Amino acid sequence: xxxxxxxxxxxxxxxxxxxxxxxxxxxxxxxxxxxxxxxxxxxxxxxxxxxxxxxxxxxxxxxxxxxxxxxxxxxxxxxxxxxxxxxxxxxxxxxxxxxxxxxxxxxxxxxxxxxxxxxxxxxxxxxxxxxxxxxxxxxxxxxxxxxxxxxxxxxxxxxxxxxxxxxxxxxxxxxxxxxxxxxxxxxxxxxxxxxxxxxxxxxxxxxxxxxxxxxxxxxxxxxxxxxxxx
Ligand code: ADE
Numbered sequence: 001x002x003x004x005x006x007x008x009x010x011x012x013x014x015x016x017x018x019x020x021x022x023x024x025x026x027x028x029x030x031x032x033x034x035x036x037x038x039x040x041x042x043x044x045x046x047x048x049x050x051x052x053x054x055x056x057x058x059x060x061x062x063x064x065x066x067x068x069x070x071x072x073x074x075x076x077x078x079x080x081x082x083x084x085x086x087x088x089x090x091x092x093x094x095x096x097x098x099x100x101x102x103x104x105x106x107x108x109x110x111x112x113x114x115x116x117x118x119x120x121x122x123x124x125x126x127x128x129x130x131x132x133x134x135x136x137x138x139x140x141x142x143x144x145x146x147x148x149x150x151x152x153x154x155x156x157x158x159x160x161x162x163x164x165x166x167x168x169x170x171x172x173x174x175x176x177x178x179x180x181x182x183x184x185x186x187x188x189x190x191x192x193x194x195x196x197x198x199x200x201x202x203x204x205x206x207x208x209x210x211x212x213x214x215x216x217x218x219x220x221x222x223x224x225x226x227x228x229x230x
Contacts, residue, residue: 001104001155002032002078005144006070007111008049008062010037012141022149025158033148041073042066050114059115067110067121074108083108083127084147085117086140090129093147095170097130101147102154109147111140173222177210 005013016022017033025031039047043065050060071083081104091097101107110117110126122129132143152158159165169176180191194206215222 001030001102001152002034002106003148003152004034004036004074004080004106004108005111005148006036006038006067006108007139007141007144008038008113009111009139009141010035013145016145017148021153021158025152025155028157030155030158031152033152036070036074038062038066038070041070043069053115057115061115062113062117062121064118064120067117068125071108071110071125078106080106080108083110083125085110085112085122085126085129086131086143086147087112087116087129088131088134088136090131092134093130093132093143093150095150095168098147098150098154101151109140109144111144113139170222172211173215174211175214175219175222177207177214 005017007013013035017026017035022031022033026033038049042049042063048063049066050062053059053061074080082101084107086109110121130143130147132146137143154165165171167176178192180195184191184196192206194202197203
């Protein structure tokens with residue numbers, strides 16, 4: 001899978017995509033992540049990529065030309081399944097969306113900034129708008145990083161034990177059960193007896209009942225009919 005991220009803050013993302021799971025995925029040849037500095041595409045001699053909004057509104061707006069030229073240059077090289085724009089007014093990012101995106105061959109993520117992007121870009125080039133939650137970030141870079149991370153770790157082979165991505169919280173619509181490691185007794189804080197019993201069937205039952213109990217208590221919305229029908 002190939003992810004092209006377009007940003008005015010490439011330094012902010014470079015460190016992130018060259019660490020940990022994302023680095024491992026790239027080293028294994030399972031993912032390619034390319035970061036493009038939007039300023040490299042502007043025709044403005046001062047390297048500006050934004051301008052004042054028509055209508056006298058406050059703030060600055062990302063202009064069409066550099067974004068169009070960058071996306072067009074990428075699209076001339078390969079087909080993209082999605083051209084994503086990170087924005088607080090997008091569809092809320094969740095595990096099912098990450099699963100769907102992980103099946104894509106190539107995606108572009110355009111990081112929003114300033115007051116937003118000229119609406120014509122959203123009308124003509126963007127195929128999907130994604131928000132990572134109902135709050136406003138200064139820019140879309142953190143959202144792009146979250147999307148890239150959640151999606152790339154789902155590509156088969158990226159995480160050593162594939163089971164571990166499948167047993168994440170949310171994969172079956174439930175929160176994960178509590179998990180423990182050695183020692184079994186730390187300062188009197190004990191690991192549940194059942195996990196030390198070696199009885200696999202009973203442990204599986206315990207895991208499911210814990211998942212259900214935690215989901216009911218912490219995220220009851222995940223158990224509602226609406227969430228299950230989505
Ligand atoms: N840009 C600013 N806020 C955002 C959010 N909540 N999600 C995605 N992109 C954003």
